[in-house]
Amino acid sequence: MAETKRVLLSWSSGKDCAWALHVLRRTEGVEVVALLTTEDESRERVAMHQVRRALLEAQREAIGLPLLRVPLPSPCPNAVYEARMAAGLEEARAHGVDAVAFGDLFLEDIRAYREAKLAPTGLEPLFPIFGANTGALAREMIHAGLEAVVSTVDLAKLPASFAGRRWDGALLDALPPGVDPCGENGELHTFATAGPMFARPIPVEVGGIEQREGFAYADLRRVSP
Secondary structure: OOOOEEEEEEOOOOHHHHHHHHHHHOOOOEEEEEEEEEEEOOOOEEOOOOOEHHHHHHHHHHHOOOEEEEEEOOOOOHHHHHHHHHHHHHHHHHOOOOEEEOOOOOOHHHHHHHHHHHHHHOOEEEOOOOOOOHHHHHHHHHHOOOEEEEEEEEOOOOOHHHOOOEOOHHHHHHOOOOOOOOOOOOOEEEEEEEOOOOOOOOOEEEEEEEEEOOEEEEEEEEOOO
16 A cells, blocks of 8 residues: 655645645545745745734634744845745655645746755655646636635736735636736735635635735734634
8 A cells, every 4th residue: 555645735825725735635645744834024924925824823723734834034035035945844854744735826937946946855746736727727716615815916917906805706707808817927816714625714804905015915814703
């Protein structure tokens, strides 16, 4: 009998990594044992998405997995990013992780970069949802019950009014031509609030929208049950 592959999942708090978790949990011979997140160490928020640590913790609790945090400065030089990620992966490997999974969808250069960086570590790269048609995938996610809120918008690609909106069928229908439904080109990022990968939903409210450095950020806050 083949041994079960112990997998560390790159976790941004968004819909794509949440769906990757769902897919991996239904894959034979694979066990997701932990989540890996990069954090803006000065703001204690998820890097890029700028989601509060408290919300990240709520996701972790609803998933039932430990979370490996990699703190990053802001701005973060690439050399610093790579050094801290390497240290985090070494820690994971020391705890018996065999592979690292990512929720990437179709960007070949990003996939090649990840494969190159993992090659010296002995950790296997996994891309469980890579190559999916993003239009069909977005509808599949929503139909399966995945719920998410837009946390970040690239203002060069979308107006700020999209920040804080639910990522649902109505939002997909409202996207301008050329914008990827899953935001794979960086048009938008999300925070996943419910779905088959969570034991319970994580209700949130939008505290406000902040615009800086070409992005609009929704300040998402957890709503007490």
